[in-house]
Amino acid sequence: MDYKEIYESWLNNPYIDEATKEELRSISGDEQEIKERFYMDLEFGTAGLRGIIGAGTNRMNPYVVRKATQGLANYIKGVGKESQGVAIAFDSRRMSPEFAQEAALCLAANGIKAYIFESLRPTPELSFAVRKLGCVAGINITASHNPPEYNGYKVYWEDGAQITPPHDSGIMAEVKAISEYSEATMKTMDKDAAVAAGLYQVIGQAIDDAYMEELKSQVLHMDAIQETAKELKIVYTPLHGTGNIPARRVLKELGFENVYVVKEQELPDGNFPTVSYPNPEAAEAFELGLKLAQEVDADLVLATDPDADRLGVRVKDKNGEYHDLTGNMSGCLLANYEIEQRKALKGLPEDGALIKTIVTTNMADAIAKYYGVKVIEVLTGFKWIGQQILGFENSGKGTYLFGFEESYGCLIGTHARDKDAIVATMALCEAAAYYKTQGKTLWDAMIDMYEKYGYYKDAIKTVTLKGIEGLAKIQEVMNNLRENPPKKIGDYQVLSFRDYKKDTITDLATGEVKATGLPNSNVLYFDLNDDAWVCARPSGTEPKLKFYYGIKGTSLEDADQRSAALGDQVLAIINEMLA
Numbered sequence: 065m066d067y068k069e070i071y072e073s074w075l076n077n078p079y080i081d082e083a084t085k086e087e088l089r090s091i092s093g094d095e096q097e098i099k100e101r102f103y104m105d106l107e108f109g110t111a112g113l114r115g116i117i118g119a120g121t122n123r124m125n126p127y128v129v130r131k132a133t134q135g136l137a138n139y140i141k142g143v144g145k146e147s148q149g150v151a152i153a154f155d156s157r158r159m160s161p162e163f164a165q166e167a168a169l170c171l172a173a174n175g176i177k178a179y180i181f182e183s184l185r186p187t188p189e190l191s192f193a194v195r196k197l198g199c200v201a202g203i204n205i206t207a208s209h210n211p212p213e214y215n216g217y218k219v220y221w222e223d224g225a226q227i228t229p230p231h232d233s234g235i236m237a238e239v240k241a242i243s244e245y246s247e248a249t250m251k252t253m254d255k256d257a258a259v260a261a262g263l264y265q266v267i268g269q270a271i272d273d274a275y276m277e278e279l280k281s282q283v284l285h286m287d288a289i290q291e292t293a294k295e296l297k298i299v300y301t302p303l304h305g306t307g308n309i310p311a312r313r314v315l316k317e318l319g320f321e322n323v324y325v326v327k328e329q330e331l332p333d334g335n336f337p338t339v340s341y342p343n344p345e346a347a348e349a350f351e352l353g354l355k356l357a358q359e360v361d362a363d364l365v366l367a368t369d370p371d372a373d374r375l376g377v378r379v380k381d382k383n384g385e386y387h388d389l390t391g392n393m394s395g396c397l398l399a400n401y402e403i404e405q406r407k408a409l410k411g412l413p414e415d416g417a418l419i420k421t422i423v424t425t426n427m428a429d430a431i432a433k434y435y436g437v438k439v440i441e442v443l444t445g446f447k448w449i450g451q452q453i454l455g456f457e458n459s460g461k462g463t464y465l466f467g468f469e470e471s472y473g474c475l476i477g478t479h480a481r482d483k484d485a486i487v488a489t490m491a492l493c494e495a496a497a498y499y500k501t502q503g504k505t506l507w508d509a510m511i512d513m514y515e516k517y518g519y520y521k522d523a524i525k526t527v528t529l530k531g532i533e534g535l536a537k538i539q540e541v542m543n544n545l546r547e548n549p550p551k552k553i554g555d556y557q558v559l560s561f562r563d564y565k566k567d568t569i570t571d572l573a574t575g576e577v578k579a580t581g582l583p584n585s586n587v588l589y590f591d592l593n594d595d596a597w598v599c600a601r602p603s604g605t606e607p608k609l610k611f612y613y614g615i616k617g618t619s620l621e622d623a624d625q626r627s628a629a630l631g632d633q634v635l636a637i638i639n640e641m642l643a
Contacts, residue, residue, distance in 0.1 A: 067102035070121060074102075079246050080127065087119045103532060108132055108239040110232045111445070114207050114216035114606075117159055124159070124215045126166045127245050132217055133167045133203070134250045135239030137174035139231070140200055142238070148200035148222065149177035151267070153190035155206040155371045156305050156332035157215050160184070163205045165255070167217075172258035173251035182268040184332055186306045186372035188475075188484035191224040192275050193267065195481075198222075206371040209343040210606065212336050225450025225481035229583065272310070278479035279314050279487050284405045286318075288498040293319040296497055297362040300489070301326035301353045303342040304333040305370030310486045320493055324360050326352045336370075344369050344376025344472055345391070354378060354386060364496055364506060368485040373446075374472040375485040377492060379506040387507050392425035392522045395468035397506065398488065399428060400513055401495045402466050402476060403435050412437060412465070417456075419449045419467035422564075422582075422589060423599050423612040428468070430517035437465060443564065443585050444601065446473055450481030470522060470612065514620065518595075521623040522614035525634050527642070530607045538602050538609045541641045545588050545600055554633030556592035563588055596626075598634060611638065 065073065074080050075088055091097045101120025106113055106128055113132055115124045140146050150171050154160035168178035179197055181190075187204055194202040202220035210216070219227050219235060227235060242249050258264035283289070298315065300323055302308035308330055315323050328338050329352060336342045339349055344367040353365045357378070365378040365386065377389040389397065399418060406412060416437040420428045421444045432439040442448035449467040456462035468474035473483025476491050492506070499509050514520075529537045549561045551572060562569045562580055564587040570577050587601040595616040602609055611634050617623025 067099050070102045071098050074119070074245075077245060084119045084125065084127070100531065105240075108135070108236050110228075110236075110447075111226060112216060112218040114210065114214060116213050117215050124163070124217075126162065127250070129163045129166045129217060130170050130250045130252060131242050131245070132239055133170040134174070135242055136201065136203070136219060136235055137171055137176055137251075138238040138241075139235045140176060141174065142234075145200040145222075146174070146176045148198055149179055151190060151193040151197055151199045151202045152178055152180040153185045153187070153193070153202070153204045154181070155187075155204075156184050156334050157205075157207060157370065158212065158334035159215055160205045160334070163215065163217065164203070166252070167203050167205070168264055169252045169255060169258055170250065172261070172263035173253040175263065177263045177265065178258070179265050179267045181271075182266050184306045186310055186368075186484075186486055187218075188373055188480040188482055188486060189271065189275050189310065191220060191480035191482040191484075192278065193271050194220050194222065195224040195479075196271060196274055197267075204371070208371055209341065209345075209369040209374065211341040212334060220482075223450065223454045223481055225454065226445070226447035228447050228451045275479070276310070276314055276317065278477065279490055280318065282477045282487060282491065283318065283494055284402070284409060285494060285498045288501045289318055289320070289494060292497040292500045293321055295322075296320065296493070296500060297322040297324070297360055298493055298496075299324045299326065299353050299357045299360065299362040299365040301329045301349075301367045302372070303329050303339065303344065303349060303367055303369060304331065304336050305342065305368060305372060306332070307368035307372035307485060307489075308332075310372070311366075311368060311489045314486060314490050315493060318490065318494075322360075324356055324362065326356055328352050342370050344374055347388075349376060350378055350388075357386065363500075364492065366489050366492065368489065369472075372485045373483045375474075375488045375492070376472055379496075379510070381505055381507040387510075389506075389510070390522065391468075391470045391472035392427065392520075393510060394472070394488075394492065395470070395474050396425060396427045396431060396513060397510055398474055398476070398491055398495065399466045399468060400431050401498070401509075402491070403431065403437065405498070406465065407435060413463040415461060416463045416465045417452070418465055419452050421445070421448070421469040422587070423601075424468065424470045425520050425522045425614055426595055426597070426616070427513070427517055427520040430520070431513075434517065438462075441582075443582050444469065444587070446475070446483045447481075449475065453478055453481060470524075519617040519619055519623040520614060521617060521627040522612070523627055523631055524613070525611045525631055525638070527609045527638055528607060529609060534607050537642065538607075541609060541638070542586060542588065542600065542602065544641055549588070549590070550637070553590060553592060553598055553637070554630050556594065556596050556630070558590045559593060560591040561588070562591070596630065598630070609638070
């Protein structure tokens with residue numbers, strides 16, 4: 065059927081409720097809107113679902129959520145693990161509680177017990193709960209830092225990480241196999257009946273308490289916290305999301321006395337009224353936090369995104385100026401602190417490893433080299449870091465020391481298998497306390513790292529291309545780069561070209577080709593001279609084409625200049641292709 069026929073079928077389907085049909089009738093004369101909503105099914109990808117809330121096959125709504133959950137249930141039953149149950153969490157977005165409820169009742173109707181949180185919880189706590197409860201899977205209703213009109217549906221497997229092979233393709237196939245919206249193909253049941261059958265259980269405080277204890281067990285310098293807790297000043301904003309209660313709780317229980325919360329952004333609100341979108345990477349997310357920081361003379365300003373898996377950071381120098389730490393910078397600051405202090409206090413294991421994604425800064429490699437630990441590079445997406453941790457557990461070889469990605473996410477400890485902004489908040493405050501005992505700020509510690517490892521600077525250029533035409537344009541640019549890789553990018557020579565879709569690394573000087581050794585992914589990576597690089601990939605969650613790049617300078621000023629120049633040169637290449 066074409067999109068018009070699918071639209072009509074929803075209007076005439078007795079399975080679809082009247083409110084949904086009324087929404088669809090309201091767009092009856094809008095051909096483009098009907099097309100956008102029905103020209104395809106909202107794709108269940110390796111990260112699950114993410115899309116605009118609304119009626120239609122290409123939107124987030126109870127029927128699409130039910131379809132995804134039925135596919136997951138079919139897969140779970142197919143591998144014989146239905147007795148383990150599934151944990152479900154949700155964030156502060158519009159329709160998050162409703163979508164979580166839909167998922168729980170669909171699982172229950174399939175004889176799979178749902179453990180659903182009583183109220184909103186952070187993504188990392190869902191990951192922790194899957195492992196703590198011995199569940200086969202987890203579902204998190206969140207669209208992370210997307211604009212307010214979005215919501216999403218992430219699936220986790222029993223190791224606590226988002227689904228990876230073979231489970232991702234297996235679940236996707238089951239979801240795709242459901243071809244109609246009907247009671248016969250997508251089950252649900254009454255909540256009271258599900259509770260009576262022991263298939264619906266509300267969870268909360270017990271998991272919260274266990275999660276908190278795991279976080280606090282990661283502290284290395286309680287002595288430094290005790291020495292400076294009365295002096296250190298911290299401003300925190302949850303950006304209307306899930307971080308407010310757990311972040312404040314862990315800091316309070318550790319003894320930090322001066323935690324100031326941005327009141328305007330404290331309470332959960334899916335409309336995110338103080339920002340255009342709740343992204344801790346964006347400068348606007350920090351406007352209110354910095355205002356408060358200047359009023360109270362705070363040492364650092366922290367912001368977590370709505371599902372509290374990503375942390376944005378601003379730190380004050382000795383002159384009172386606040387500096388933005390990118391995800392690469394805060395990740396390296398924490399990696400260096402955790403590995404350095406672990407070495408000083410406990411010693412480092414011979415098989416210790418730092419795990420990073422392919423678009424994460426090369427400073428991580430320099431840190432690992434200095435401490436003699438192994439660097440493992442994985443594809444973009446924290447689930448691949450989680451997969452490495454599972455591999456260490458299963459093989460008995462390898463000790464996880466730290467893992468992070470450039471997109472403001474890291475994990476300290478192995479209590480969760482996704483990035484955890486709550487533990488990162490705790491650890492950054494601990495690091496600030498430790499460096500304060502040394503007479504240093506976090507910015508001093510960052511400068512020390514630049515002088516020690518090199519002036520690395522990494523950035524990203526993003527092009528947004530919405531709709532059907534945008535999707536086609538993104539693929540066109542990727543195909544062009546793939547088939548005609550440049551020999552030079554700006555002032556840099558391309559030394560080698562990695563195509564993760566073809567699993568090849570081509571040395572441009574010799575023509576030698578070898579395998580990347582990583583799973584298939586639509587990512588292109590250009591190794592440049594002077595420790596520079598550029599990487600291109602379509603976003604997995606937004607209609608964007610992303611170009612990551614990094615350089616190594618001789619000073620902060622030189623690094624800024626080199627980075628700006630390379631960024632302009634990358635944009636020029638993109639614009640030429642889009643012209």
